[in-house]
Amino acid sequence: MEHQGEYADEVDLREYIEVLWRGKWIIAAITLSAMVFSGFISFFVLDPVYESSTVLAVSPPEEVQAELADPVIAGIIGGTPQAHIRLLQDPAILQRVVSSLKIPVSVAGLAGNVRARAAGDAAKGDRLIEITVKDRSPENARVIAHAVVTEYVSYLSDLVSARLSSRKQAVSAELAEQQARMADAAKQLKELLQKSGGAELLKQEIKARTATLANYRWEDARLSSELRAASESLHVLEQQLKDVPKTIPVVWTSTQEKSDASSPAPGTTAYTGDQINPAYTSLLNEVSQKRATVADLKARAEEGRRAIPVLEKEIVQLTLRLTEEQVAEEKLQRLLDAAESRYRDLVEQLHALEATQAHAVVGSAVGVVAPASTPTEPSGPRRSLNIAIAGVLGVMVSVFAVFLMHYWYSSQPKPGTSSRAATSR
Numbered sequence: 001m002e003h004q005g006e007y008a009d010e011v012d013l014r015e016y017i018e019v020l021w022r023g024k025w026i027i028a029a030i031t032l033s034a035m036v037f038s039g040f041i042s043f044f045v046l047d048p049v050y051e052s053s054t055v056l057a058v059s060p061p062e063e064v065q066a067e068l069a070d071p072v073i074a075g076i077i078g079g080t081p082q083a084h085i086r087l088l089q090d091p092a093i094l095q096r097v098v099s100s101l102k103i104p105v106s107v108a109g110l111a112g113n114v115r116a117r118a119a120g121d122a123a124k125g126d127r128l129i130e131i132t133v134k135d136r137s138p139e140n141a142r143v144i145a146h147a148v149v150t151e152y153v154s155y156l157s158d159l160v161s162a163r164l165s166s167r168k169q170a171v172s173a174e175l176a177e178q179q180a181r182m183a184d185a186a187k188q189l190k191e192l193l194q195k196s197g198g199a200e201l202l203k204q205e206i207k208a209r210t211a212t213l214a215n216y217r218w219e220d221a222r223l224s225s226e227l228r229a230a231s232e233s234l235h236v237l238e239q240q241l242k243d244v245p246k247t248i249p250v251v252w253t254s255t256q257e258k259s260d261a262s263s264p265a266p267g268t269t270a271y272t273g274d275q276i277n278p279a280y281t282s283l284l285n286e287v288s289q290k291r292a293t294v295a296d297l298k299a300r301a302e303e304g305r306r307a308i309p310v311l312e313k314e315i316v317q318l319t320l321r322l323t324e325e326q327v328a329e330e331k332l333q334r335l336l337d338a339a340e341s342r343y344r345d346l347v348e349q350l351h352a353l354e355a356t357q358a359h360a361v362v363g364s365a366v367g368v369v370a371p372a373s374t375p376t377e378p379s380g381p382r383r384s385l386n387i388a389i390a391g392v393l394g395v396m397v398s399v400f401a402v403f404l405m406h407y408w409y410s411s412q413p414k415p416g417t418s419s420r421a422a423t424s425r
Helices: 004-008 014-024 026-046 061-068 071-075 081-088 090-098 107-113 138-196 198-241 276-355 358-365 383-410 415-425
Strands: 050-058 114-119 130-134 247-253 270-276 366-370
Touching: 004 276, 014 081, 014 383, 026 383, 050 081, 050 138, 061 071, 061 358, 071 138, 081 114, 081 138, 090 107, 090 138, 090 270, 107 114, 107 130, 114 276, 130 138, 138 358, 138 366, 198 276, 270 276, 358 366
Parallel strands: none
Antiparallel strands: 050 130, 050 366, 114 130, 247 270
C-alpha cells in the first residue's frame, strides 16, 4: 500500500503526454486562433510604421575651448554624446519641434517616436549621434527627423547666444570699470605732477643745488688757500712792523723847518726831536689792509662753511622727496599702464564677441553627417514576428488550459464512489 501511494505521487510523464495528446485539438485551435488574430491585427488593423534616421557629429570640448576660450560654451556644444542624447529627448526640445511642425503631433507622442543613440566606435574617438524618428507617413518621418535636428541646433544656438550676450555685458561692464580706473589714475598722476612739479623738476633742483654745493666747496678751498697766504703775509708784515721803529730823530734850526739834516748850517742854533717814521706808517697801513683782507676772507669762508651743511641737508631732503615722488609716479604709472593694457584686451575681446555668431559657432561644433531621407519600406509592424510570438503565446496558453481542464475533471468525484466508500467504512 505504501509503495502504491508513493507511485501515485510520482510524476507520470506518460500521463502528461496523454493529457496533451487528448487536448491536441484544443492546443491547435487556440494556437491557430492566436496566430490568425495576430495576423489579422498586423495586416488589417495596425498601420505601417516608417523610420527616418539622421546622424550628427559633435566636436570634442577641447577643440571648442581652444577656438573660443570659453568653458561654458565648450560644455554646451562640446559635451559627450550621452549629454546631447539627453538634451535631444528633453521635453523643451520636443516642444520646440512640435511648435515648428505643421503636422498635428503631441509632445508625448513625439517622445515615444523619437529615439537617439550613440553611433560609431567611441574607442576610436567617434562622437556620432543617430536620431531615429518613427511615423505612419514616410514623409512625415523625414520631416520630423529634420525638424528635430534643426530645432536642436537652434536650441544650442540660443544657449550660445545667451552666453555670448552675458559675456558681452560682463566685458562691457569691466570695460567701463577699466575706463574709470584709467581716468582716476591719470587724474592722480596729473595732480601729483602739478603739486610737486614731478620727478624731473626735483631732479633739476637737486642738480642745481649739487652744483651750488660744489661751487661752495670749491670757493671754500680757494678762500682757505688765500686765507693761508694772507695770514702768512700778515705775519711777515707784523714781524717787519716790529722791527721798524715807530719814530725817527730829526734836527732843525730856528730858521729852518724840522728836517732830516744831519749837519746844520754853520752859525745856526740846532734843535733835535722825534718824528713818526714814514716807513712804519706805510708798513702799518699794509698791515691794516692785510688784516682787513684776512678778516674778509675769514668771513667769506665762514659764510661758505655755514652754507655747505644747509645745502647738503636740502639735497638729502630733495633726494628723499624725489624717491617718494618716483615711487608714487611709478605706482600710478603702473596702475595706468595695467588699466590701459586690460582696456585694450577687453576691447579686443568685445570686438571678437561681437564678430562671433552663435549659429556659426554651433555649426562648426555640431554638424549633420547623414541627413534624414524619406524611407521607402516600412519598418513595422513586423508581421512575421508578431504571428510567431502569437503562436508561442497560443501554445503556452492552450497547454495551460488543457492541464487546467484535466485537473478540473479529474478532481470531480465519479458517480457511486461515495456509497462504496461509506460501505467499506
